[in-house]
Amino acid sequence: MQSLRLITAVGTLALALGLGSNNARAAGVPAGTVIDNTAQVAFSVGSVTSTTNSNTVSVTVAEILDVVVTLQTPTVSVSAGDTQQEIVYRVTNTGNGPETFRLVMNSVLTGDDFDPAAAAPSIYFDTDASGDLSPGDTAYVVGTNDPALNADAFVTVLVVNDIPGTVVDSNRGFSRLTADARTGTGTPGTTFAGQGASGTDAVVGTTGADGDATGQYLVAGVAVNAVKSQVIVDQFGGARPVPGARINYSIVVSATGTGTALAPVFSDNIPANTTYVPGTLRLNAAAITDNADADAGDYLATPTARVRVVLGNLTQASGSQTITFAVTIN
Amino acid sequence: MLKGIQKFAGVAAVLACGLSSQAFAQTQTCVPVLKSVAEVEKEVVDAKGVKSTKLMPLATATPGTLVIYTTTASNGCKQPIDNIEISNFVPEHMTYVASSAMATGAEVTYSLDGKTFGTADQLTVLENGVSRKARADEYKFFRWAFKGSLAPGAQAAASFRAVLN
Numbered sequence: 199m200q201s202l203r204l205i206t207a208v209g210t211l212a213l214a215l216g217l218g219s220n221n222a223r224a225a226g227v228p229a230g231t232v233i234d235n236t237a238q239v240a241f242s243v244g245s246v247t248s249t250t251n252s253n254t255v256s257v258t259v260a261e262i263l264d265v266v267v268t269l270q271t272p273t274v275s276v277s278a279g280d281t282q283q284e285i286v287y288r289v290t291n292t293g294n295g296p297e298t299f300r301l302v303m304n305s306v307l308t309g310d311d312f313d314p315a316a317a318a319p320s321i322y323f324d325t326d327a328s329g330d331l332s333p334g335d336t337a338y339v340v341g342t343n344d345p346a347l348n349a350d351a352f353v354t355v356l357v358v359n360d361i362p363g364t365v366v367d368s369n370r371g372f373s374r375l376t377a378d379a380r381t382g383t384g385t386p387g388t389t390f391a392g393q394g395a396s397g398t399d400a401v402v403g404t405t406g407a408d409g410d411a412t413g414q415y416l417v418a419g420v421a422v423n424a425v426k427s428q429v430i431v432d433q434f435g436g437a438r439p440v441p442g443a444r445i446n447y448s449i450v451v452s453a454t455g456t457g458t459a460l461a462p463v464f465s466d467n468i469p470a471n472t473t474y475v476p477g478t479l480r481l482n483a484a485a486i487t488d489n490a491d492a493d494a495g496d497y498l499a500t501p502t503a504r505v506r507v508v509l510g511n512l513t514q515a516s517g518s519q520t521i522t523f524a525v526t527i528n
Numbered sequence: 529m530l531k532g533i534q535k536f537a538g539v540a541a542v543l544a545c546g547l548s549s550q551a552f553a554q555t556q557t558c559v560p561v562l563k564s565v566a567e568v569e570k571e572v573v574d575a576k577g578v579k580s581t582k583l584m585p586l587a588t589a590t591p592g593t594l595v596i597y598t599t600t601a602s603n604g605c606k607q608p609i610d611n612i613e614i615s616n617f618v619p620e621h622m623t624y625v626a627s628s629a630m631a632t633g634a635e636v637t638y639s640l641d642g643k644t645f646g647t648a649d650q651l652t653v654l655e656n657g658v659s660r661k662a663r664a665d666e667y668k669f670f671r672w673a674f675k676g677s678l679a680p681g682a683q684a685a686a687s688f689r690a691v692l693n
């Protein structure tokens with residue numbers, strides 16, 4: 199049942215991406231092709247000229263076993279405790295005949311900061327060609343729905359891990375996908391007699407008939423901090439908070455960490471017993487109209503009087519963003 | 529050698545003129561045996577550890593393999609055979625290796641279409657309205673025209689090399 203579903207999946211994927219298996223240029227002449235050659239000779243004996251043919255020489259194209267695994271998502275940003283995080287790979291049959299491949303994932307690797315925890319199941323086919331893990335994707339079961347790929351065909355594979363809760367910002371965790379030809383692997387040139395397409399020999403190609411690629415998870419935390427300060431200017435030239443005095447607020451917003459804060463919105467209620475001074479809202483010294491319009495911010499009188507500024511994506515490299523506005527004490 | 533050819537040709541002419549029925553019978557039976565083989569070069573090491581290259585018969589090949597096609601014409605008759613011309617072609621899915629078409633005692637001509645034959649300098653290709661010299665990888669057909677005649681018991685061989693695409 200599983201394997202039937204997979205065949206449908208592979209077919210759909212190939213169609214969706216406009217790729218067929220008949221473009222065998224990269225892999226060479228298709229395995230099983232018989233190449234014939236017959237020579238001819240013209241001659242004369244006495245005054246009579248004639249021709250005759252040689253025997254026909256047949257060379258059958260053997261099957262090359264080759265596979266390449268390529269990473270489609272170089273770095274996946276995650277947070278501590280995230281579950282079902284996928285790294286996307288492509289497994290391509292770079293041989294010249296149809297071949298079935300076995301898939302293995304490994305997240306216990308050296309050179310990184312933490313070991314991602316393999317989800318169960320941990321390998322899926324991107325059945326719906328969405329590029330990410332979704333309900334329509336089929337789980338891979340070794341030996342049951344091993345991908346059968348024609349020459350030059352590929353399948354998109356998702357490796358799924360959970361992220362431990364103990365990781366900290368900028369930690370890296372590696373996860374590897376390996377694919378190997380079911381007919382066999384080995385040093386290039388290793389021959390499996392009679393096991394190739396159409397009963398021809400299968401010969402291990404330059405890839406050793408196996409391939410792997412390693413992706414990584416990067417814990418990319420980001421913290422957005424806002425520091426608010428105020429300056430009071432009274433109508434008597436002093437700095438006392440008396441009715442009629444003006445308070446100039448300044449809020450400095452900054453992001454710290456390795457991640458990206460997606461379009462954070464700064465919102466600040468107008469303090470009780472004060473009134474917003476129209477036209478005083480500014481972002482990085484540039485004026486923002488009070489109306490709700492195309493610019494980055496506005497003043498809202500209801501339900502609670504407040505100012506609001508949309509900051510756009512912020513990273514540590516964005517630097518600090520300064521928002522200012524003023525109120526008067528009632 | 530040239531003298532020999534003329535002499536044999538002369539004898540044949542006499543036979544043809546004087547004994548036409550016999551001459552006909554002879555041409556019926558006197559046909560060179562033409563044998564083709566596909567081989568690959570393999571490095572072998574003998575008992576003394578000396579390496580040498582041997583030609584081994586080839587039945588299956590992987591893309592990229594260099595295949596050597598050799599055609600041998602053998603004269604099993606009691607009379608010489610004249611005007612030997614062996615023809616062969618680069619099989620489908622294969623690419624000719626430059627300068628590899630050879631035969632001892634023969635002049636080789638090439639063709640792209642199997643109709644017009646010429647030496648390497650004579651073959652041209654029309655590309656975007658401009659004529660250029662044909663590249664060796666575009667050669668598809670060969671003719672080896674042997675000089676002189678093939679004596680009884682003698683052999684004439686012609687070969688070329690091609691790479692499986």
